[in-house]
Amino acid sequence: MSGPAEREEAEADGHPPLVEAIAAGIAHEVRNPLNALQINLEILEEEISEIVPDRNDHVFEVIGKIAGELRSLDNFVTEFLRFARPPRLNRQAVAVRPLLADLVTFVGPECSRKGVSVSLAVEGGPETVVVDAFQLKHAVLNLVLNALQATPKGGAIAIEAGGDDRALEIRVRDGGEGMSEGVLPRAFDAFFTTREGGTGLGLPIARRIVEAHGGRLDLQSREGEGTLATLSLPAAGAA
Ligand SMILES: Nc1ncnc2c1ncn2[C@@H]1O[C@H](COP(=O)(O)OP(=O)(O)O)[C@@H](O)[C@H]1O
Numbered sequence: 001m002s003g004p005a006e007r008e009e010a011e012a013d014g015h016p017p018l019v020e021a022i023a024a025g026i027a028h029e030v031r032n033p034l035n036a037l038q039i040n041l042e043i044l045e046e047e048i049s050e051i052v053p054d055r056n057d058h059v060f061e062v063i064g065k066i067a068g069e070l071r072s073l074d075n076f077v078t079e080f081l082r083f084a085r086p087p088r089l090n091r092q093a094v095a096v097r098p099l100l101a102d103l104v105t106f107v108g109p110e111c112s113r114k115g116v117s118v119s120l121a122v123e124g125g126p127e128t129v130v131v132d133a134f135q136l137k138h139a140v141l142n143l144v145l146n147a148l149q150a151t152p153k154g155g156a157i158a159i160e161a162g163g164d165d166r167a168l169e170i171r172v173r174d175g176g177e178g179m180s181e182g183v184l185p186r187a188f189d190a191f192f193t194t195r196e197g198g199t200g201l202g203l204p205i206a207r208r209i210v211e212a213h214g215g216r217l218d219l220q221s222r223e224g225e226g227t228l229a230t231l232s233l234p235a236a237g238a239a
């Protein structure tokens, strides 16, 4: 659904409709065959396992590699579509603390697998905000995943919320590897990544979501010391 207000907003952020058209093409022409490949690979794996009972056989290693590549392609397409399609906001009044608590519950298992702790502190700021909860969560999730990827075992990620009655501030802090002076200015560039298997779309997507809400997303970072991502948005959504 896209009402005229959302439409205007989509165009106001300067994204050319061509990108949207390309996105629609990719969604159809790449995603469908990709899904078919994934399903057929599963069928193939089942049929081969009837002929080759040894799960350690080389053939399963090959299948595993193909499945892995298909997964990262699928992940890239999903991220690309999220980036190329202007965020259409479905705003509702949302309580801040439960939204962030949900997110912590969601990333908790992945953090503990890596031996990284994650904490949440909500102090001051609006209790509720009028936002698209799904999209805002996605934006914060991208920041938390980056923090997790940059943090070694034994490290910590802190999510803090604050601000005042008019504006909510969410901070994601890590004491991980940080960014060099060469990396930091490019971190928001689409497709810029220093990570193997990275898409370079996590931060641009997060920023677009936040800006669509009339807010801002900024990074401070020091190599070897860590990173602070600060997301601020008006309590009532876009001004
Ligand atoms: N918390 C962080 N600590 C260190 N580097 C970061 C952090 N967040 C982002 N970066 C840098 O910014 C780049 C772009 O991030 P992002 O847009 O999320 O794409 P991706 O995670 O796919 O690389 C990362 O590859 C990394 O170099």
Ligand SMILES: [Mg+2]
Pocket (backbone or CB within 6 Å): 142, 145, 146, 201, 202, 203
């Ligand atoms: Mg990322």
